[in-house]
Amino acid sequence: EAQVTQNPRYLITVTGKKLTVTCSQNMNHEYMSWYRQDPGLGLRQIYYSMNVEVTDKGDVPEGYKVSRKEKRNFPLILESPSPNQTSLYFCASSRGRDSSRAETQYFGPGTRLLVL
């Protein structure tokens, strides 16, 4: 089944304790992206990646890191989480960049993070 998976689905942590949220897709997609969703603020892009070893900042990258060493995986790293990073996080992927305005994005199930 074509899908985007994320782990963990739920996470409670404390301020400053490094964490990684994994994202994996099995559709051989070139483009991957991380979003956060907060009440009243909608979906905001954190980072995106056009292909292996190609990553760039989205609208709200502060406090986050990403890597794209393999095509299928795009982990989100919070080196020193803070309470304002408490949010619902979604990973998404799509086939490629050239027709991005017409491409479908496939989303993972989400990771709900609480930073105390």
Add this chain to the structure above:
Amino acid sequence: DAKTTQPNSMESNEEEPVHLPCNHSTISGTDYIHWYRQLPSQGPEYVIHGLTSNVNNRMASLAIAEDRKSSTLILHRATLRDAAVYYCILRDWSDSGNTPLVFGKGTRLSVIA
């Protein structure tokens, strides 16, 4: 990005058709119209997209006004599983190839059994 306007909420009876409107009066000639939905406690899910012509797929139909200033998502027979927030989004070409999805408030659809 061009802006879209949707009603905050709508209600439908099960097995009846649902027409979800979206206004996008400032749409550009190259904007694609996309619809996504988000079921409770799930990630957003693609529904349909189009540019100028009406589109049909297994989930829904998309009717686009001739002047492209509005569109309507049509669910032909609403089921309880269709209860979700529906987002109408415009996506244009980007030199960087990155066109992130920007969700507004969307329309919360309730389906009554």
